[in-house]
Amino acid sequence: MTPPTRIKIPAGFWEGLRQLGITANDVVQQAQLPLTILTAPVVPTAQYLAIWQAYSDIMDDTAKGIIKLATVFEPAQYPPSVLATYHARDYRDALKRMARYKQLCPPEILRINEEDEHCTIELDWLNTEQSGPPLLVGITLAFLLELGRRGTGQPLMASSVEFSQPMGDVQALEVYFGCPIQIGANGNRLTLHRRDLDRPFVSYNADLLEILTPVLDRSLGEHQRITPIREIVKWIIKRSLTGGRPDIQTIAKEMGMSDRTLQRRLTDEGRSFKHLLAEVRQEQARMYLTDISLDIKEVAFLMGYEDQNSFYRAFRQWEGVTPSHWRAEHLGTQTR
Incomplete structure (x- = not known):
């Protein structure tokens, strides 16, 4: 999926800051951005991330900024895509709606996996080379737990939380999430107790959902039509390779459609899933091989191959040479 170049600032963001005693001007000045950004419907991705970083700098402690902003938001400030989650039937329904409609509100994307007694929600970025500041990561995961707490009316606690970057006062975060916090993990994840997903929402509103759901689904469909389906599929494949x-069944499910529908739409664009998978692997192989810190075995693993020989055979079909020869030729060209 092509990363967004312009992003809408969350509805209620400025009002939430005001309730914390922080003016919009304070944040804009801290970010060294023009005041016109306050009335812009959308802003460039770099400016969007700069606003979040500025708020983090003003709060001085990332954990404090996460907890305060997560708890100050009122449902009346939610945009329709979030309002639909707040009025869902139960916590599971709310999380699925959140992951689905998050596609309308980049740059984050959520992946949900239920297994045994746990439900893990992993946060990814549409632009893997420009991830958000730690505070934005933290507020995203905190809001998912806050959604469950407000929807069920119960003081739910997480099972565990993992962050890839330092998050300030870890003890404060452990009190808020009610679980151990791991810093320096290989990703950002919120793990919930699966039994909590069955808890009904006291804020459930079937009539409102009947109005909101078709509108949001149409918006999502329009959004997906704007971006070629092959680009969306390639992006999902790319971040799923190491697993x-x-x-096609897994990719289709994540996109909210059947595998037959996905294959038909790819055929309409003159592509096939098998072709896209090979294309992504070839592109990723080239990228990984230019990183001299990775040996060939590590590259094969990152590409999703179970053994090095399978990777060698595939690479020779793509490039006509072995990965080692391709790397030597490429690095030799760069150093001339």
Whole structure:
């Protein structure tokens, strides 16, 4: 999926800051941005991230900024895509709606996996080379727990939380989330107790959902039509490679459609899932091989291959040479 170049500032963001005693001007000045950004419907991605970083700098402690902003938001300030989650039938329904409609509100994207007694929600970025500041990561995961607490009316606690970057006062975060916090993890994840997902929402509103759901689904459909389906599929494959060989059923499910529908739409664009998978692997192989800190075995693993020989055979089909020869030729060209 092509990363967004312009992003809408969350509805209620400025009002939330005002309730914390922080003016919009304070944040804009801290970010060294023009005041016209306050009335802009959308802003460039770099400016969007700069605003979040400025708020973090003003709060001085990332954990404090996360907890305060997560708890100050009122449902009346939610945009329709979030309002639909707040009035869902239960916590599971709310999280699925959040992950689905998050596609309308980049740059984050959520992946939900239920297994055994836990439900893990992993946060990814549409632009993997420009991830958000730690505070934005933290507020995203905190809001998911806050959604469950407000929807069920119960003081739910997480099972565990993982952050890839320092988050300030870890003890304060452990009190808020009610669980151990791991810093320096290989990703950003919120793990919930799966039993909590069945808890009904006291804020459930079937009539409102009947109005909001068709509108949001149409908006999502329009959004997906604007971006070629092949680009969306390639992006999902790219971030799923290290977990093994992604199949069309898994990709289709994540996109909210059947595998037959996905295959038909790819065919309409003159592509196939098998072709896209090979294309992504070839592109990623080239990228990884230019990183001399990775040996060939590590590259094969990152590509989702179970053994190095399978990777060698595939690479020779793509490039006509072995990965080692391609790397030597490429690095030799760069150093001339």
